[in-house]
Amino acid sequence: MTVLLPPSETKREGGDPEHTLDLCALSFPELADERAAVITAARSVSSEEASARTALKLGPRSLGERLRNLVLETSPTMPAIDRYTGVLYDPLGALDADDATRRWWFDHVVVQSAMFGPIGAGDRVPAYRLSHDSRLGSLRLASHWPDPASRALASRADGFVLDLRSEGYRQLGPVPGAVAPRVVSVDGAGRRKALNHWNKTAKGRLVSLLARSGADVSSIEDLVLWAGRHGVVLEPSEAGWDLVAESLEPVAA
Numbered sequence: 303m304t305v306l307l308p309p310s311e312t313k314r315e316g317g318d319p320e321h322t323l324d325l326c327a328l329s330f331p332e333l334a335d336e337r338a339a340v341i342t343a344a345r346s347v348s349s350e351e352a353s354a355r356t357a358l359k360l361g362p363r364s365l366g367e368r369l370r371n372l373v374l375e376t377s378p379t380m381p382a383i384d385r386y387t388g389v390l391y392d393p394l395g396a397l398d399a400d401d402a403t404r405r406w407w408f409d410h411v412v413v414q415s416a417m418f419g420p421i422g423a424g425d426r427v428p429a430y431r432l433s434h435d436s437r438l439g440s441l442r443l444a445s446h447w448p449d450p451a452s453r454a455l456a457s458r459a460d461g462f463v464l465d466l467r468s469e470g471y472r473q474l475g476p477v478p479g480a481v482a483p484r485v486v487s488v489d490g491a492g493r494r495k496a497l498n499h500w501n502k503t504a505k506g507r508l509v510s511l512l513a514r515s516g517a518d519v520s521s522i523e524d525l526v527l528w529a530g531r532h533g534v535v536l537e538p539s540e541a542g543w544d545l546v547a548e549s550l551e552p553v554a555a
Contacts, residue, residue, distance in 0.1 A: 303519045305411045305464045305509060306420075306455075306480065308471040310386035313429045317378030317385075321426050329412070329422035330454040336446065337418050343438035344371045344417060344430070357437045367431040374417075377428035382413050382421055385429065389499070393506035399513070406513040412455070414471040416443055419451045434470040443474060451475030462521050466505045481522050483536065483543040494539075497547055504547040508534065511550070 325334045347357035354360055354368035370377070383396045383404070396404070408424035415421050416432040434443060455463075455477050465472060465480035472482070485501035486494040497504070511532060512519075519525045522543070529536040535546035 303410055303462050303464065303517070303525075304455075304458060305512070306467050306475075306477065307390070307411060307413050307423075307505075307509065308467045309382075309413050309415045310388040310391055311433060312388045313385050314380070314387050315429055317380035317428065318426075319378040321379050322377065323375050323379060323426075323428055325418075328418060328425045328427075330420055330458070332457075333419045333450055333454055336450050339441060340417055340419075340432075340438070340443070340446065341371075341374055343441040344432055344436075345374070347438055348372055348431070357439075358431055359433065359436065360431070364431075370429050370431050374428050374430060379426035379428050381408075381424045382415075382427050383407050383411065383423040385427055386413070388502070390502035390506040393503060394510045394513075402516065403513045406516060407509075410512075411509065412458070414451070414467050414475050416447075416471075416474065419447055420455055420475055434474055447474040448476060452477065462519060462524070464519075464525065466509070481525075481543060483545040484539070484541045485547055486544045487547050494544065494546075496541075501547070504545060504550045507550040508545065 325331070325337050328337070348354045348368040348371035351365060351368070355365060358368060360368060383394065396407070408422060411423035412420050413423060415427070416434050416436060417430050418427060421427065436443065452475050455475055463477050463480035465477060465482040485497045485504045487497055488494050511534070515532060517528050519528055526536055533549055535549035537544050537546070
Protein backbone atom coordinates (compact mmCIF):
# COMPACT_ATOMS: atom_id res chain seq x y z
CA MET A 303 0.00 0.00 0.00
CA THR A 304 1.14 3.52 -0.83
CA VAL A 305 -0.58 6.55 0.70
CA LEU A 306 -0.12 9.80 -1.21
CA LEU A 307 -0.36 13.06 0.75
CA PRO A 308 -0.12 16.71 -0.24
CA PRO A 309 2.48 18.85 1.51
CA SER A 310 1.54 21.78 3.73
CA GLU A 311 2.17 25.46 3.21
CA THR A 312 3.09 25.71 6.91
CA LYS A 313 6.33 24.08 7.97
CA ARG A 314 8.14 23.49 11.23
CA GLU A 315 11.37 25.46 11.55
CA GLY A 316 14.75 23.99 12.48
CA GLY A 317 16.13 20.53 12.03
CA ASP A 318 19.50 18.83 12.20
CA PRO A 319 22.29 21.12 10.93
CA GLU A 320 24.55 18.08 10.52
CA HIS A 321 22.25 16.76 7.79
CA THR A 322 21.73 19.16 4.89
CA LEU A 323 19.82 18.52 1.68
CA ASP A 324 21.06 15.61 -0.44
CA LEU A 325 18.94 15.27 -3.56
CA CYS A 326 20.28 11.82 -4.35
CA ALA A 327 19.42 10.57 -0.86
CA LEU A 328 15.74 11.40 -1.29
CA SER A 329 13.32 8.71 -2.41
CA PHE A 330 13.04 8.52 -6.20
CA PRO A 331 16.65 9.65 -6.81
CA GLU A 332 15.97 9.54 -10.55
CA LEU A 333 14.24 12.91 -10.05
CA ALA A 334 17.47 14.64 -8.95
CA ASP A 335 17.77 16.70 -12.15
CA GLU A 336 14.13 17.82 -12.01
CA ARG A 337 14.55 18.76 -8.36
CA ALA A 338 17.70 20.75 -9.07
CA ALA A 339 15.92 22.68 -11.83
CA VAL A 340 13.06 23.67 -9.52
CA ILE A 341 15.47 24.70 -6.76
CA THR A 342 17.38 26.92 -9.20
CA ALA A 343 14.17 28.54 -10.46
CA ALA A 344 12.81 29.01 -6.94
CA ARG A 345 16.07 30.62 -5.84
CA SER A 346 15.90 33.02 -8.76
CA VAL A 347 12.39 34.29 -8.10
CA SER A 348 13.06 34.41 -4.34
CA SER A 349 16.15 36.61 -4.64
CA GLU A 350 14.16 39.86 -4.65
CA GLU A 351 11.10 40.84 -2.67
CA ALA A 352 9.12 42.06 -5.68
CA SER A 353 9.54 38.90 -7.74
CA ALA A 354 9.02 36.65 -4.72
CA ARG A 355 5.81 38.41 -3.74
CA THR A 356 4.29 37.67 -7.14
CA ALA A 357 5.81 34.27 -7.91
CA LEU A 358 5.22 32.72 -4.48
CA LYS A 359 2.01 34.66 -3.69
CA LEU A 360 3.41 36.10 -0.48
CA GLY A 361 1.72 38.64 1.74
CA PRO A 362 3.39 41.09 4.13
CA ARG A 363 3.49 38.54 6.95
CA SER A 364 4.90 35.71 4.85
CA LEU A 365 7.34 37.67 2.68
CA GLY A 366 10.28 36.56 4.81
CA GLU A 367 9.63 32.95 3.80
CA ARG A 368 11.27 33.68 0.46
CA LEU A 369 14.61 33.56 2.27
CA ARG A 370 14.17 29.84 2.90
CA ASN A 371 14.57 29.22 -0.83
CA LEU A 372 17.93 30.96 -0.90
CA VAL A 373 19.59 28.54 1.55
CA LEU A 374 18.03 25.19 0.71
CA GLU A 375 21.35 23.40 0.28
CA THR A 376 22.76 24.55 3.64
CA SER A 377 19.67 24.60 5.86
CA PRO A 378 19.06 21.97 8.56
CA THR A 379 16.74 19.15 7.57
CA MET A 380 14.20 16.89 9.25
CA PRO A 381 11.94 14.06 8.03
CA ALA A 382 9.12 15.31 5.84
CA ILE A 383 6.50 13.85 8.19
CA ASP A 384 7.89 16.17 10.90
CA ARG A 385 8.52 19.19 8.68
CA TYR A 386 4.92 19.72 7.56
CA THR A 387 2.36 21.15 9.97
CA GLY A 388 -1.26 22.30 9.74
CA VAL A 389 -4.73 20.80 9.66
CA LEU A 390 -3.69 17.57 7.91
CA TYR A 391 -0.37 16.93 9.63
CA ASP A 392 -1.15 18.06 13.18
CA PRO A 393 -3.56 15.11 13.79
CA LEU A 394 -0.68 12.73 13.06
CA GLY A 395 1.19 13.73 16.19
CA ALA A 396 4.34 12.71 14.35
CA LEU A 397 6.86 14.08 16.84
CA ASP A 398 5.33 12.04 19.67
CA ALA A 399 4.63 8.86 17.70
CA ASP A 400 6.32 5.60 18.64
CA ASP A 401 8.89 3.90 16.44
CA ALA A 402 6.44 1.41 14.93
CA THR A 403 4.05 4.19 13.88
CA ARG A 404 6.82 6.24 12.33
CA ARG A 405 8.16 3.19 10.53
CA TRP A 406 4.71 2.59 9.00
CA TRP A 407 4.69 6.14 7.66
CA PHE A 408 8.24 5.81 6.36
CA ASP A 409 7.30 2.58 4.58
CA HIS A 410 3.95 3.63 3.15
CA VAL A 411 3.57 7.43 2.87
CA VAL A 412 4.72 9.57 -0.05
CA VAL A 413 4.32 13.35 -0.04
CA GLN A 414 3.90 15.26 -3.31
CA SER A 415 6.12 18.31 -2.84
CA ALA A 416 6.09 21.20 -5.29
CA MET A 417 9.81 21.74 -4.69
CA PHE A 418 11.08 18.15 -4.61
CA GLY A 419 8.37 16.15 -6.37
CA PRO A 420 7.31 12.93 -4.61
CA ILE A 421 9.33 12.25 -1.46
CA GLY A 422 9.12 9.63 1.26
CA ALA A 423 7.73 10.52 4.68
CA GLY A 424 11.16 9.83 6.19
CA ASP A 425 13.13 11.85 3.63
CA ARG A 426 15.05 14.71 5.21
CA VAL A 427 14.10 18.10 3.73
CA PRO A 428 14.69 21.75 4.68
CA ALA A 429 11.98 24.34 5.20
CA TYR A 430 10.99 26.02 1.92
CA ARG A 431 8.25 28.09 0.34
CA LEU A 432 6.62 26.83 -2.85
CA SER A 433 3.09 25.79 -3.85
CA HIS A 434 1.72 23.77 -6.75
CA ASP A 435 0.56 26.99 -8.45
CA SER A 436 3.69 29.08 -7.84
CA ARG A 437 5.09 30.83 -10.93
CA LEU A 438 8.81 30.27 -11.44
CA GLY A 439 9.59 32.31 -14.54
CA SER A 440 9.85 30.02 -17.56
CA LEU A 441 9.58 26.87 -15.44
CA ARG A 442 5.96 25.83 -15.03
CA LEU A 443 5.43 23.25 -12.31
CA ALA A 444 2.28 22.02 -14.06
CA SER A 445 4.34 20.91 -17.05
CA HIS A 446 7.65 20.19 -15.27
CA TRP A 447 6.48 17.57 -12.75
CA PRO A 448 3.64 15.38 -14.11
CA ASP A 449 5.51 13.05 -16.48
CA PRO A 450 8.66 12.36 -14.42
CA ALA A 451 6.73 12.27 -11.13
CA SER A 452 4.17 9.84 -12.53
CA ARG A 453 6.89 7.56 -13.83
CA ALA A 454 8.65 7.65 -10.48
CA LEU A 455 5.47 6.90 -8.55
CA ALA A 456 4.64 4.04 -10.91
CA SER A 457 8.00 2.45 -10.07
CA ARG A 458 7.03 2.25 -6.38
CA ALA A 459 3.24 2.33 -6.32
CA ASP A 460 2.78 -0.97 -8.14
CA GLY A 461 0.10 -2.13 -5.71
CA PHE A 462 -2.81 -0.41 -4.00
CA VAL A 463 -2.58 3.39 -3.93
CA LEU A 464 -4.68 5.57 -1.62
CA ASP A 465 -4.51 9.08 -3.01
CA LEU A 466 -5.28 11.73 -0.37
CA ARG A 467 -3.70 14.62 -2.26
CA SER A 468 -5.61 17.77 -3.14
CA GLU A 469 -6.46 18.22 -6.81
CA GLY A 470 -3.64 20.67 -7.47
CA TYR A 471 -0.99 18.26 -6.18
CA ARG A 472 -2.66 15.28 -7.85
CA GLN A 473 -2.06 17.01 -11.16
CA LEU A 474 1.68 17.24 -10.43
CA GLY A 475 1.97 13.45 -10.37
CA PRO A 476 -1.08 11.60 -11.73
CA VAL A 477 -1.46 7.97 -10.66
CA PRO A 478 -3.99 6.11 -12.82
CA GLY A 479 -6.08 3.62 -10.86
CA ALA A 480 -5.46 5.20 -7.45
CA VAL A 481 -8.38 5.33 -5.01
CA ALA A 482 -9.08 8.96 -4.13
CA PRO A 483 -11.96 9.08 -1.62
CA ARG A 484 -14.17 12.11 -1.22
CA VAL A 485 -14.39 13.31 2.40
CA VAL A 486 -18.01 14.03 3.32
CA SER A 487 -20.03 15.16 6.31
CA VAL A 488 -23.41 13.52 6.98
CA ASP A 489 -26.24 15.49 8.61
CA GLY A 490 -29.09 14.14 10.73
CA ALA A 491 -31.20 13.45 7.64
CA GLY A 492 -28.45 11.38 6.05
CA ARG A 493 -27.57 14.04 3.48
CA ARG A 494 -23.91 14.08 2.45
CA LYS A 495 -21.89 17.20 1.82
CA ALA A 496 -18.34 17.20 0.49
CA LEU A 497 -15.95 19.03 2.81
CA ASN A 498 -13.34 21.49 1.61
CA HIS A 499 -10.78 22.83 4.08
CA TRP A 500 -11.73 20.49 6.94
CA ASN A 501 -11.41 17.38 4.80
CA LYS A 502 -7.67 17.62 5.58
CA THR A 503 -8.31 16.94 9.26
CA ALA A 504 -10.19 13.73 8.43
CA LYS A 505 -7.37 12.64 6.13
CA GLY A 506 -4.80 13.29 8.84
CA ARG A 507 -6.80 11.26 11.35
CA LEU A 508 -7.15 8.43 8.82
CA VAL A 509 -3.38 8.27 8.16
CA SER A 510 -2.71 8.41 11.90
CA LEU A 511 -5.05 5.48 12.55
CA LEU A 512 -3.65 3.47 9.66
CA ALA A 513 -0.14 3.81 11.06
CA ARG A 514 -0.97 3.32 14.72
CA SER A 515 -2.95 0.18 13.93
CA GLY A 516 -0.17 -1.19 11.71
CA ALA A 517 -2.65 -1.58 8.85
CA ASP A 518 -1.81 -4.32 6.35
CA VAL A 519 -3.74 -3.28 3.26
CA SER A 520 -3.17 -4.31 -0.35
CA SER A 521 -6.53 -3.57 -2.01
CA ILE A 522 -9.64 -1.43 -1.65
CA GLU A 523 -11.40 -4.52 -0.26
CA ASP A 524 -8.72 -4.79 2.45
CA LEU A 525 -9.13 -1.10 3.25
CA VAL A 526 -12.91 -1.40 3.60
CA LEU A 527 -12.49 -4.37 5.96
CA TRP A 528 -9.88 -2.48 7.98
CA ALA A 529 -12.17 0.57 8.13
CA GLY A 530 -15.07 -1.51 9.42
CA ARG A 531 -12.94 -2.97 12.19
CA HIS A 532 -11.93 0.52 13.34
CA GLY A 533 -15.29 2.26 13.06
CA VAL A 534 -14.32 4.23 9.97
CA VAL A 535 -17.09 4.66 7.39
CA LEU A 536 -15.73 4.19 3.86
CA GLU A 537 -18.45 3.45 1.33
CA PRO A 538 -18.87 3.34 -2.46
CA SER A 539 -20.69 6.30 -3.96
CA GLU A 540 -21.39 7.94 -7.30
CA ALA A 541 -18.14 9.88 -6.83
CA GLY A 542 -16.20 6.63 -6.28
CA TRP A 543 -15.68 6.31 -2.52
CA ASP A 544 -16.93 8.43 0.36
CA LEU A 545 -15.04 8.76 3.64
CA VAL A 546 -17.37 10.01 6.39
CA ALA A 547 -15.55 12.61 8.47
CA GLU A 548 -17.68 12.03 11.58
CA SER A 549 -16.44 8.44 11.81
CA LEU A 550 -12.88 9.64 12.36
CA GLU A 551 -12.22 10.89 15.86
CA PRO A 552 -8.86 12.19 17.08
CA VAL A 553 -6.46 9.35 17.82
CA ALA A 554 -4.56 9.54 21.09
CA ALA A 555 -0.80 9.42 20.77
